[in-house]
Amino acid sequence: MTRRVSTRLMNICVASLCRARRVDAAERVVADGIRLGCLPDVVTYNTLVAAYCRLVGVDAAYSVLHRMREAGLHPNVVTYNSLIAGSARGRRLPLSLDLFEELLRVGLSPDVWTYNNLMHCLFRSGCPDHALRVLMSMESANLAPSSATYNILINDLCKRGAARDALRLFRYLERVGFPRDLVTFNTLIDGLFKSGRFGTARRLFWELLGSGRAPNVVTYTTMMKGCFRSRRFEEGLTMLGEIRRAGCRFDAFAYCNVISVLIKMGKMEAASDFVEEMIAQCGVLDRVCRNTQINLCFKLGKMDDGLDLLNQVDEIDGYTVSILVDGLCRNNRFLGAYNLLKSMATTGTWSNLVPYNCIIGALCKQGKVESMNFAMMLFSEMERTDSFTYASLLHGLCKLGRFLEAFRIMMAGVRKGVRLPTSVQRAVLTGLRLSRHKLHARKLSAPSSQVPGKAGSESRSGLAWADPNLDRDRIGDPAVLRD
DNA sequence: CTAGGGTTAG
Numbered sequence: 001m002t003r004r005v006s007t008r009l010m011n012i013c014v015a016s017l018c019r020a021r022r023v024d025a026a027e028r029v030v031a032d033g034i035r036l037g038c039l040p041d042v043v044t045y046n047t048l049v050a051a052y053c054r055l056v057g058v059d060a061a062y063s064v065l066h067r068m069r070e071a072g073l074h075p076n077v078v079t080y081n082s083l084i085a086g087s088a089r090g091r092r093l094p095l096s097l098d099l100f101e102e103l104l105r106v107g108l109s110p111d112v113w114t115y116n117n118l119m120h121c122l123f124r125s126g127c128p129d130h131a132l133r134v135l136m137s138m139e140s141a142n143l144a145p146s147s148a149t150y151n152i153l154i155n156d157l158c159k160r161g162a163a164r165d166a167l168r169l170f171r172y173l174e175r176v177g178f179p180r181d182l183v184t185f186n187t188l189i190d191g192l193f194k195s196g197r198f199g200t201a202r203r204l205f206w207e208l209l210g211s212g213r214a215p216n217v218v219t220y221t222t223m224m225k226g227c228f229r230s231r232r233f234e235e236g237l238t239m240l241g242e243i244r245r246a247g248c249r250f251d252a253f254a255y256c257n258v259i260s261v262l263i264k265m266g267k268m269e270a271a272s273d274f275v276e277e278m279i280a281q282c283g284v285l286d287r288v289c290r291n292t293q294i295n296l297c298f299k300l301g302k303m304d305d306g307l308d309l310l311n312q313v314d315e316i317d318g319y320t321v322s323i324l325v326d327g328l329c330r331n332n333r334f335l336g337a338y339n340l341l342k343s344m345a346t347t348g349t350w351s352n353l354v355p356y357n358c359i360i361g362a363l364c365k366q367g368k369v370e371s372m373n374f375a376m377m378l379f380s381e382m383e384r385t386d387s388f389t390y391a392s393l394l395h396g397l398c399k400l401g402r403f404l405e406a407f408r409i410m411m412a413g414v415r416k417g418v419r420l421p422t423s424v425q426r427a428v429l430t431g432l433r434l435s436r437h438k439l440h441a442r443k444l445s446a447p448s449s450q451v452p453g454k455a456g457s458e459s460r461s462g463l464a465w466a467d468p469n470l471d472r473d474r475i476g477d478p479a480v481l482r483d
Numbered sequence: 484c485t486a487g488g489g490t491t492a493g
Contacts, residue, residue, distance in 0.1 A: 050484050078484050085485060113485050120486070148486045155487070183487045190488075218488040225488085256489040291490045322491035329492095357492045365493095388492060395493085421493095 006038040014044055018051035021286070026051065040071065046078045053086025058095065061086055077103070081113045088121035096121040112138070112146050119149070123156040131156070147181045154184060158191025166191055167200070182208075186218045193226030201226055217248040221257045228261055236261070252282050256292045263299055271296055291319045298327030318350030325355040329362035334374070337362075357388045364396025372396050385413075391424050403431040 010033045017026035026048065030040050045068040052061035061083060065075060080103040087096040100118055103110060110118075115138040122131035135153070138145065150173060157166035170188055173180055185208045192201035205223055208215060220243045227236030240258060243250065250258070255278040262271035275293055282289060290313060297306035306327060310320070321344055328337035341355045356378060363375040379385070379393055390413045397406035406428045413420065 046484065053484095082484055088485090116485055146485085151486045181486090186487050216488090221488055251489095253489045258489095260490060286489095288490045293490095295490070317490090319490050324491095326492065354492050359492090361492060391493065 006033075007041050007044070010038055010040070011043050011047065015047050018047055020283070021051075021055055022284075023048070023051050023055055042068075042073050042076060042079070045071075045073060046076070046082065049079055050082040050085075053082050053089070057090055058083060058086035058092060074106075077108050077111055077114060080108065081111070081117055084114065084117040084121065088117055088124055091121075091124050093121055093125040093127070110141075112143050112149065115141075115143060116146065116148050116152055120152045123152065123159075128156065128160070147179055147184060150178070150180070151183050151187055154191070155187045158187065158194065161195060163188075163191040163195040163197060182213055182216060182219070185213070186216075186222055189219065189226070190222045193222070193229060196230075198226065198230040198232075215246065215248075217243060217250060217254045220246070220248060221254050224261065225257065228265075233265065250277070250281065252278070252286060252289050255282065256288050259292050259296065263296060268296075268300060272300070287313075287315060287317060288319075291317070291323055294320065295323045295327075298323060298330065301331070303327060303331060318354070321350065321352075322354040322358060326358040326362075329358055334359060334363060334371075338378070351384065353382070353384050353386060353389075356382050357386070357392065360389060361392040364392045364399070367396070367399045369400060372400055372402075385416075385418070387418050387420055390418050390420055394420070394424050394428055398427050398431050401431070401435065403428060403435050407432050 010029060013029050014026045017023070017029065030044060030048070033040065045064055048064045049061045049068075052058075052064055065079070065083070068075060068079075080099055084096045084099050087093075087099065096118060100110070100114070103114065115134055119131045119134045119138075122128070122134060135145070135149070138149070150169065154166045154169055157163070157169065166188055170180065170184065173184075185204060189201050189204050189208075192198075192204065202223075205215075205219070208219065220239050224236045224239040224243075227233070227239060240261075243254070243258075248254075255274060259271050259274045259278070262268075262274065275296055278289060278293075279285065285293065290309065294306045294309050297303075297309065306324075310316075310324065321340065325337045325340055328334070328340065337355070337359050341352055341359065344350065344352055344355070360375045360378055363371040363378075366372075375393060375396060379389065382389065390410065394406045394410055397403070397409070410420065410425065410428050
């Protein structure tokens with residue numbers, strides 16, 4: 001009896017440590033328990049399996065499974081559900097299917113969560129048809145779908161750009177009186193924002209408020225990001241204020257969200273305040289939090305502080321490298337940035353697209369011939385490029401009046417399927433047209449016979465910067481063309 | 484135990 005009670009106590013302790021992402025501490029509690037004769041049970045192991053799946057990965061969770069079996073305990077549905085959820089998160093479709101089969105083989109019966117997780121994995125792995133088949137087999141197994149089932153469905157529809165269908169499903173659930181929870185609302189609001197339907201998203205937010213349900217941090221940060229996305233800055237900041245007013249607790253996710261938005265808006269003091277608060281509130285900062293923190297240091301020009309932070313950690317990811325490369329470029333340390341990027345090839349397995357784009361973007365902004373040439377050299381050695389790469393290069397070339405070169409690169413990019421903003425395309429084409437014109441004019445007429453007024457008014461009609469929708473700074477200095 | 488929200492380049 002005493003053993004049972006102490007195991008339950010240990011489980012509560014392990015669970016709360018896992019919730020706080022402190023798996024190591026949880027493991028120590030279990031080890032101490034065993035030493036003191038308090039044996040872990042299925043719940044203990046399941047808690048650990050779930051934590052490893054969530055915080056590390058399925059493979060790490062398998063080692064717990066192993067220990068569990070060694071202790072003579074059999075995994076149950078909960079164990080399998082966590083593992084399937086973990087493989088869904090890692091898009092490990094074959095693994096999740098194996099787990100499902102194994103579950104059936106050992107004589108366990110799947111529950112709603114099993115089906116939900118499997119369906120989720122199929123959706124995430126790009127197999128919507130199979131996912132829907134799982135939904136149907138769930139029905140034939142006489143298992144009633146939960147709100148999570150529909151949330152997964154709605155989420156998938158949103159991710160595939162079918163927010164309209166997601167909304168339809170949402171309305172259907174409303175009509176038949178199926179309970180929709182906060183996650184349903186949050187998922188759909190986010191999906192609507194991402195498909196550009198600002199008004200509908202905002203109406204849904206009001207509907208949520210009207211339904212008497214209390215929004216959470218997720219709702220507010222989703223609204224905030226959605227507002228910024230559609231350039232409604234005031235409303236976005238209002239949402240930020242609402243998080244505090246509603247008494248929502250910020251977690252690491254919310255902090256990083258808010259801080260990155262503030263940095264992008266140039267509200268550096270506010271961003272710094274939130275970083276301080278994050279450090280005070282979140283305890284041990286995870287990788288993303290630290291990246292956010294380092295990013296702020298670099299954006300503030302505090303290179304040394306950023307590098308100090310960097311030295312304190314041993315796990316670096318692609319984001320960290322990008323942030324660092326960007327920070328170096330902002331301080332004109334291009335060679336350092338380039339060397340770092342090159343060292344990535346040997347140390348990391350991440351894509352170097354963003355770091356390359358950072359360097360090229362910064363070089364092109366300089367408007368110097370030698371910088372531009374360096375940028376072109378980098379461009380030629382990139383194995384993967386995207387519209388950022390092209391936009392930076394074309395911008396830089398136009399700035400230097402190298403329109404023909406820009407045009408050729410643009411056409412090569414277009415042939416490769418790169419989608420460029422129309423403003424960039426127009427800048428190149430107008431520049432090319434104008435420089436040809438200029439060459440022509442120079443050949444035809446003697447300088448003395450030129451009528452300045454005429455030339456000016458004629459060219460203005462075809463000038464890219466006469467377009468009010470166009471950002472003048474993106475095209476470069478018109479003086480370059482005029483001379 | 485599951486579903487939803489986080490970090491980089493313009």
